[in-house]
Amino acid sequence: MVGQSREITTGMKIAIAVISLLVATAYFTFLDWGAMKIQGLDYFYMFRK
């Protein structure tokens, strides 16, 4: 997938992958929280109990 990127090293590839995973995690957590919020529900129900 990242075949033509000559100047990107393996270490950087891993770093990019990790960062994008983190970004996506943050995004989906926000999405879950927000989507529950607009319904008047609490996403973190289990952890607050």
Added chain:
Amino acid sequence: MATITKQARNKIWAFLALGTFVGLLLLPLFLSLPAGAGDTPAPAASTASAAAAPADAKPVEKSRDVWYKTEGPVVGAPAPKTTDSAKDYPRYNFESRVILWVALQQHLYYGSFVLAVPIFCMIVEYLGVITKDKALSRKYDQLAYDFVKISLTAYSITALLGGIVIFTFLTLYPTFFGYLSSIFRPVMATYALLFIAESGTLYIYYYAWDKMREGFLKWIHVAMSVILNVIGTVLMMLANSWIAFMQSPAGVDADGRYLGNVWHVIHTTLWNPINVHRLLGNMAFGGGVVAAYAAYRFLTAKSDEERSHYDWMGYVAMFIGICFLIPLPFAGYWLMREVYAYRQQMGITLMGGLLAWLFIIQAVMIGALFLTANYYLWQGMDRMRGAERYQKYIKYMVFVLIMCFIVWLTPHTMVMTPAELKAMGGQQHPVLGNYGVMSAKNGAINTIITTTVLSFIIYQRANKIPTVKWAPYGNAFLFGLFTMAYVNIIWLAIYGYYIPANVRVGLSVPQVASTLSCLFIGVILNSIMLKGAKDVGPIVWGQISVRGQYALIMLATSFTWMMGLMGYIRSSVRLFWHVNEIMRDNSPWAFTHTIGFGANMISFNVLFFWLTILFVFWLGSLGVKKVPATAPVGQKVPAPAGSH
């Protein structure tokens, strides 16, 4: 000189025609205004049903609306109490309900088709107008023209079938029909007027195609397609109001007496969910039928040129169909929620009671539809060089799809004999029962849809190598997005087991939001990334396996079957009521048939429809001997709707 005046005259005529259509379109609104579009009860004298009101000046009796709980003057007669006699239910040596079933289903298939195809036509014609590339623009235009030509024959068949339906209904269920028409009289009048307007628009739209080919006239022609579709949609909505009334009546009191407010009768609680669900369903169905037509022409094609054209057409139709298939489960979910809100009983009859097995069939079919759609996309990768890079991932996707498919079709509760109940130790199986709850099912179907999106993204980039600078980051982000979307969907599914039901039901919203995020962010990001990408090889339309075309036929047949099934479910959930809780069905056919019988009838309807529509296709192919201007094989032909 002469040409200019001619063009000017054309323009004037076009404007006049357009004005007339708009007027015709608005006419029914004006007609129904005095009947009370608002919540205020209409003065009885101004409605069409005023004649039914007692003529003497007795004080008007008031009664309560069964649904809206508003007071209104009693205008109509109570729902008749039928008896099993020749007067209410004439016999013709056959189950009357089955005859009506066939007639209605055929009418509905054709009706959906002629409603859906003009919408396609509108989209494709518009694409043709805005496309800069002359050759491609012509190609789109020709495709739109082909669509409307197919629908023209189907349109007359629809009208014919409509007549048959009314005749059958009137003959077999005279009392029931009389009651319905006494309530819906103004709606039926509007319907008839709109039908005439629809016919007129359709014919002018078709026959003026060549005359209105250039410049401003073309835009008017496009506008006409919009009007055509507005009329068509309103027609469908009016027809929906009848079935919605039968299922969740409003605007009448508990005895079924009409209370003079036509808007309440139309706007019952299930009306809008049914409208949305049907519109989307019709589009998916129309896509399926057109795709099957293209597959048929592809398989019979004599030249590469023809093959390439019909391969392209099948792809476009399938694409539009799938676009409308993806939101369909969500619309279905909404409809189901409204059913539960209206009568919990009805919902339970559907999902956990008598009709639950039918939903199992439906679940199997939805799963099969998505599998087939994926399969078609994978087959379509044959058209492109460079696609072999992605072949190795397909097996994993197949695995994911199959696993989800299995979870998706695990039933929750079902009708069981006492012995079976005892053997299983309750309504739910101790292990498999866990996969039958909504939490797991939502997870499964969202995973299936996300995987379909992934297939599509892979398809998009099969023959391309992105060249933009940020491509590695884009790829990494796509990777992160999809990975976390899968994780999130499955996490939410598991999470649902640990929290109480009232919080759990809310989890479906973030799940759906995750899927839609993948759909929108993924596809858009991918498209941007592929701008100016290096082509490994062009899309060679026509170079697709025969199996791929059979996938299209499979899609089409399944759509048809599913429509028959869902219609059957929607109708039979009323059980032994003509109008739910208002008018009881006292005919000998008030019982609910077995699933097997239903499945046989649906199969019969599906096959009958396909036999007749193949005839329509054959009629359509009589006119054309030559394939329209096609791009030579190998020339770059973009796919629709901004993909690629």
Added chain:
Amino acid sequence: MFTGKVLGGVTAAIIFGAIGTIFYFLPESGAAQLMRKAFHLGWPGGLVIVILMLYFQFGRKNDPRQGELVFKSVIGLLGYSMLFIAIANYAMNFNDESPGVPGEPRFLPVSLVMFTVACFTMAMYFKGVRVLLQIGGFMFFVAACLAGFGNWLPQVKADPPPAEEKTADVRQMSVQERADLGEKIIFGAVGASGTQGAIGKGQCPLCHGFQKGFLSERAPNLFGIPTRALERLKDPRYSQADPSKRDTVQKEACPGCGTAQTAAEYIAESHACPNCYVVAGFGVKGSNDRESPMPASHKPPIALTELRRTHRR
């Protein structure tokens, strides 16, 4: 040695042999009936094909395609027979709604399979309409799978409830008889009240649990209701003194009915007017417990008749 002609002849012999065997040894079997019915329905068309075949065989001695034409007629006849056997199957089994116990299979989807086979067989020999036949065959196949699946599932035929029910006057019944009648209405059978999921005409267990620990998410568990009812009466929201002060969509079971004084009356009131008092947390979503999701038991969709409601007003 194994030329097409020989093979075709052998196949034809086997088919005719099988048919002859069935008719000779099992003249009343289902297969024999089916074939008779098929012959009855489709003999005119079959006759046309046979005449065509004879014409090709004897009238076209000099035609180089004579052999092929005769062969195609035979294949056509075969396909045609299958088509009509399938149609006969439909005609004979159309109203069969048997539950699919062993030895009593539901045969209709078999017709679709036969259509499929007929279509594909014909498609092998009739090149002109090959694609059409293949598409048709494929569609028949898809439909056969789905219909077969539908017929394989457990079959339930649901009769509508009788419009009028005749039950003995409950006021004449002993306590035990009344209790049994109640159990039958609620759970479907005497002695079924201990089974989770047992359900009768009253349909109460759809939502209510009746034993300690039974699943009861949609509505309150009714275990111990005779004692708990008295607590409910004291609830300020029940407003025993003055029904007009109730914050619900319906305040009284009937105009002037007032409120319940005893547990039995409370239970009766809950049947006739579920909205009169909604246990906290069980109201229609969004109604703030002002409206109950339960239908009144004497109105549709449950519509227990006067005698069926065993409680006194």
